[in-house]
Amino acid sequence: MAGNHTGERSAGGTAGEPTERDALAAVGRLIEARGGVVDLRALGAVRITRCPVLDCRVTRSLRECREESAEEEGQPDLSGLPVYRNLADHPVPPPHDPRVRRVRELVLDGSVRRHGCFCGNGKVPCSMCAGRGRISCEPWVRCAACRGREGCTECGGSGRRRGARPAPERRAGAAADAGGAPADCALCGAPEAACPDCRGRGRSRTVCADCRGRGSLPCPDCGGSGKNDHEACGGQGVRTTWTRGVVEDAPHHEQVRLPGERLPFRVRHRARRAGAWRRAVLGGGDPLPGGLAPGHRAALGPLLERRPGEVARRVELAHLPLLRVEVATDPDRVFYVFPGHERPVAVPVASRRRARQVAAAALAAAFLCSLLLMAALLPR
Ligand SMILES: [Zn+2]
Ligand SMILES: [Zn+2]
Ligand SMILES: [Zn+2]
Ligand SMILES: [Zn+2]
Ligand SMILES: [Zn+2]
Structure with missing residues (x-):
């Protein structure tokens, strides 16, 4: 066994690749713990294969540029936005963290235009009060008896009698509505033609609480000013249009599958729980770290090439050196050894030979079962 006996494991918690001696020691401890005795240092006693594991996650920040026409009411302050002439060539620094989506807004040079609105000052007459500032309100509370409907069948509350003679049913109706005998109208003087409560006026003696008898209220829509903000220009009397350039850097994640066992x-x-993984984070131009298996290094190369629109990149690598140890005197098992946080960890699993034996045994058992079943079912 050609092992590095000086020990490759560096001190201080950062475990490196386990040496073959370390690996054999871990395997030996495992075998002895189960009562086995074996001299792993004997010639041909073990076969060691290196099968390092590499996890790779790539996040690329891909840039998309677009132009759109923008419009805003009034005169928005665009002075803080960078001005460009050619969006594709305009230098916009890439995001510091490629995992973060970032949108930058720019203004095309010379594209800002102010447009005066036909309203002039941004105000238009209020549509609710027609610019008067007040809306009408009944000065008196309506008569509760006739509810303000025609208090008098002769004049209808106007004070001017109609020409036709009233029908007796209508008189009776007005009196019935009011809940009493019809009274003489106070407005037109018609006898027995009016509501007994209001005598044809249609209102009670109580003044309206809303307008306190004034007969009008300030308009609730314009607050009494008679004017409202013009919606089209937002009350500014002016509109601004410009060409907006948008530079959007969005993260794209790739989980890279590398060839390997x-x-x-x-x-x-x-390994995921107990392994001392070596981790590295690379930016766009960073070289691959040392210590990678040649196969991994070769497979990573094309994956890390720059993609169209790529402005930044983050590559997260997690590397775990792993040794597979086959012991000649223990052919049913294979041992995988990797650096743990304190010392190498050995994990035994059934060897392929053992797995085949188990499968064959299961098949044989199933075959035997079916034979017994057939024998039991056959007529004697
Ligand atoms: Zn306007
Ligand atoms: Zn109004
Ligand atoms: Zn009347
Ligand atoms: Zn009445
Ligand atoms: Zn009122």
Whole structure:
């Protein structure tokens, strides 16, 4: 066994690649813990294969530029926005963190125009009060008996009698509405033609609480001014149009699958929890870290090429050195060894040979079962 006996594991918690000696020590401890005795240092006793694991996640910030026509009421302050001539060439720095979406707004040079509105000063007459500022309100509370409807069948509350003679039913109706005998009208003087409560006036003696008898109220829509803001120009009397340039940098995540041995679930699970992964975060121009397997390095190369529209990149690498140890005297098991946080961790799994044996045994058992079943079902 050609192992680096000086020890590659660096001190201070950052575990490096386990040396073969460390790996064998971890495997030996595991075998001895189950009562086995083996000399792993004997010639041909073990076979060690390196199968490092690499996880790679790439986040690219991809840029999209677009131009759109913008319009706003009044005179918005655009002085804080950068001005461009050619959006595609305009230098906009990439986002500091490619994982963050960022939208930058710019203004096309010379595109800002102010447009005066036909309203002039941004105000238009109020549509509710027709510019008067007040709306009419009944000065008196309506008569409760006739509810303000025609208090007098002769003049209808106007004081001027109609020409035709009233029908007796109508008189009776007005009196019935009022709940008493019809009274003489106070307005036109017609006898027995009016509501007994208001005597044809249609209102009570109580003054309206809303307008206190004034007969009008300030308009609730314009607050009494008679004018409202013109909606089209937002009350500014002016509109501004311009060409807006938008530079949007959006993150695109890629989980990179690298070629390599598919590890047994048990090993992946333990490695994820107990492994001392070496992690590295690379920016756009950073070189790959050292210590990567040549196969990984070759596979990463094309994946890390710049994509169209890419302005920034973040590559997260997690690397775990892993050794597979096969022990000649223990052919049913394979040991995977990786650096843990304190010392190397060895995980035993059934070898392919053992897995085949188990499958064959299961098949044989099933075959035997079916034979017994057939024998039991056959007529004697
Ligand atoms: Zn206007
Ligand atoms: Zn109004
Ligand atoms: Zn009348
Ligand atoms: Zn009345
Ligand atoms: Zn009123």
